[in-house]
Amino acid sequence: KRMAQASYIGQYVQELLRKSNETIVLVGGDFNDYPWSDTLSALKGEETLFDVGELIGPEERYTYIFDGNAFQFDTILVSTQFPLEGIRAQILHINTLLDRTLQFSDHDPVLVDLSIP
Numbered sequence: 001k002r003m004a005q006a007s008y009i010g011q012y013v014q015e016l017l018r019k020s021n022e023t024i025v026l027v028g029g030d031f032n033d034y035p036w037s038d039t040l041s042a043l044k045g046e047e048t049l050f051d052v053g054e055l056i057g058p059e060e061r062y063t064y065i066f067d068g069n070a071f072q073f074d075t076i077l078v079s080t081q082f083p084l085e086g087i088r089a090q091i092l093h094i095n096t097l098l099d100r101t102l103q104f105s106d107h108d109p110v111l112v113d114l115s116i117p
Helices: 002-020 039-042
Strands: 026-028 050-051 065-066 069-071 076-078 086-089 109-114
Touching: 002 039, 002 086, 026 109, 039 076, 076 086, 076 109
Parallel strands: none
Antiparallel strands: 026 076, 050 076, 065 069, 086 109
């Protein structure tokens, strides 16, 4: 199901961008999958969406910790024609580093600031 959903959304985004190269598309959420997975690849398409997590240093690029292993499951994707210099991204580690009894959520939020041209 996940792959079918990602493919459908990816094709929808491609159609939006094909209609207008000025369209800015942002797709975000808890995809509960790894950035390198086939599912996220299908969603991003070839040269369609860019994972803003790639702008964050690898040591900070996690939103969830399970059994001591850190993963990025929460992702924000932006259409690739958006200028990279207009994107600032960070992951706010306000949950994962806390004891579970003190967490608001088991995931950390991803924050993106877009300077729209």
